[in-house]
Amino acid sequence: MGNNITQTIQTIPLNHYILLSAIIFSIGVVGVLIRRNAIVVFMSVELMLNAVNLLLTAFSVYKGDASGQVFVFFVMALAAAEVAVGLAIIVMIYRNTHSTDINVLSRLKW
C-alpha cells in the first residue's frame, strides 16, 4: 500500500505543486478583490489558507520532515478560530445594517 502511493507521487515534480498552489492562492486573492458579499470574501480567504496548506504538505513530503504537516495542523486550528470570530462579526453587522455588503462598512473609514 505504502509502496503503491510512493510510486504514484514519485513522478510529479515539486514545481507542479507550487504552480497549483500559486494558481489557487491567486484565485482566492481575486475573490477577495471582486466580491462584495462578506461571506464570499471569507470563503476566498479559506481558499488561500488551503492553498498554503497543500504547499506545506507537499514540501513536508519532499523534505521528509513531519514539521510541515504539524504546521498545517496549526493553520487549521487558526482557521477554525478565525471563522468562528469572523462569522460572529458578520452576524452582528447583519443585525445592525441588514446586509452583508462590505461597501456598507466603508463608513468605518471616517
Next chain:
Amino acid sequence: MSTFYFIAFLSIFFSVLVISAKNPVHSVLYLILTFFTFTIHYILLNAQFLAVVNFIVYMGAIMVLFLFVMMLLNLNKETEPGKHYLAKLAGAIAGGCLLAVLVGSLKAYKQSAPVILHDPNLGLVKNLGKVLFGQFLLPFEISSVLLLSAMVGAVLLAKKEPRPTA
C-alpha cells in the same frame, strides 16, 4: 501520475466556480467540493492524518458553520448588487499580476525535482503525534488558548446587546 493532474484541474475548476457563482449558497457547495479535492491531494501525498482532519474539520465543521450562518441570515438568494464592472476588471488584473509574479519567480527557480516519499510513515498519526507532543508542545498548548479565546469572543459578539435606553 495522471490522477494528480486530473484532481488539480478539478481543484482549479471548482475554486473558480466558488468566486464566480452568483448565489452564495452555491459558492459554499463549490467550496466543499474544492476541499474534497484537497483531501484527495493529501491522500496522494500519503498525509493520512491531514486528509482525515481536512475532511472532518473543514468539510464537516467549518463549511456547516458557513451554511448555517447563510441560512440564519436568509442569504440564499442573489442579493449581491454586483460591483462596478471596472472594479471587477481591476481586481482580476491585480490577481493576474500576482499569479504572473509567482509563476515568474517559479521559472527563475529552475530545479524541479520530483516529490519522493522517502518514509511511508511520515504522515501517519503515530509519527505526527510524536512531533506534535515533543517538539511542538508549547505551540500546541497556546493554540488551545487561542481556540478558547475565539470561542469566548464569538459568544460575546453574537450575544444580543441590551438596547440603550436613551
